[in-house]
Amino acid sequence: MTEQRPVTDTAARPVPTLPDAQTVTAVQHYTDKLFSFRVTRPASLRFRSGEFVMIGLMGDPHPETGKQKPLLRAYSIASPAWDDELEFYSIKVENGPLTSKLQHIQPGDQIILRPKPVGTLVHDALLPGKRLYMFATGTGFAPFASLLREPETYERFEEVIVTHTCRDVAELTYGANLIADLKQDEMMIELLGQEALDKIRYYPTTTREKSDKMGRITTLIENGDLFTDLGVPPLNAQDDRAMVCGSLAFNKDIAALMEAAGLHEGANSEPGEFVIEKAFVG
Numbered sequence: 001m002t003e004q005r006p007v008t009d010t011a012a013r014p015v016p017t018l019p020d021a022q023t024v025t026a027v028q029h030y031t032d033k034l035f036s037f038r039v040t041r042p043a044s045l046r047f048r049s050g051e052f053v054m055i056g057l058m059g060d061p062h063p064e065t066g067k068q069k070p071l072l073r074a075y076s077i078a079s080p081a082w083d084d085e086l087e088f089y090s091i092k093v094e095n096g097p098l099t100s101k102l103q104h105i106q107p108g109d110q111i112i113l114r115p116k117p118v119g120t121l122v123h124d125a126l127l128p129g130k131r132l133y134m135f136a137t138g139t140g141f142a143p144f145a146s147l148l149r150e151p152e153t154y155e156r157f158e159e160v161i162v163t164h165t166c167r168d169v170a171e172l173t174y175g176a177n178l179i180a181d182l183k184q185d186e187m188m189i190e191l192l193g194q195e196a197l198d199k200i201r202y203y204p205t206t207t208r209e210k211s212d213k214m215g216r217i218t219t220l221i222e223n224g225d226l227f228t229d230l231g232v233p234p235l236n237a238q239d240d241r242a243m244v245c246g247s248l249a250f251n252k253d254i255a256a257l258m259e260a261a262g263l264h265e266g267a268n269s270e271p272g273e274f275v276i277e278k279a280f281v282g
């Protein structure tokens, strides 16, 4: 009997035909608005956990010339730097030029990936500290999916507090599953160590659908609930560091709260106490 090779098998991979083509190896849908997918990683691609790249598909042919142009958007790489594939977490926007098409990809399909990683949600842009906060809304969880699987995160911090705020409970699934799996997966336990995984404090909240913890994280910082619930001191520039990823309005509001607590924004060229990146919005 001959064995049927899965489409993800190296030998069965189609020869890339697009410029910078990578092959989709897995796709998972969470809600009608959210999905994640994995693609092959170019052998030469080096990146730091937390960075983003431009990815996309070929656009529709021009009605007169028939020419096609790549349709690219910035996406945080959700997989860690050591992984031999790349993972992405995406919103589906009904009329979004890219995501209305991207949401239909299947294993074996190709996407375009420009191999030039950049970004500020990286350890290099943060000064050493005791406690690392990851503040995410919606698909802003993606860079943290990378950083949570990165050993350096636990080497640098004693505590890693991950907050994720979404409208509904189902929108928390990708992050909730990732953290639950991380704590159970033997390979991850071996790679990161049990002590490292015990540093993770996961704090999911919803703003529309009823759940155990409701409210915008900005409100829960302002009224002190976040700190009381976790039993940690209020934000302070000596011990606390933060990485922020969400909508423009969210980033702006969190930045104001960080600054009010005495934390300064960092960059690759000048590390600081918090860093910010806008989540991909469709």
Ligand code: A2P
Pocket (backbone or CB within 6 Å): 137, 138, 165, 166, 167, 206, 207, 208, 216, 217, 218, 247, 249, 250, 251, 253
């Ligand atoms: P809310 O439901 O109160 O708007 P969105 O889907 O609009 O990107 O929002 C994702 C999550 O982020 C929602 O729970 C939303 O809460 C929350 N959010 C949006 N804007 C802000 C903000 N400026 N500050 C804090 N949370 C925000």
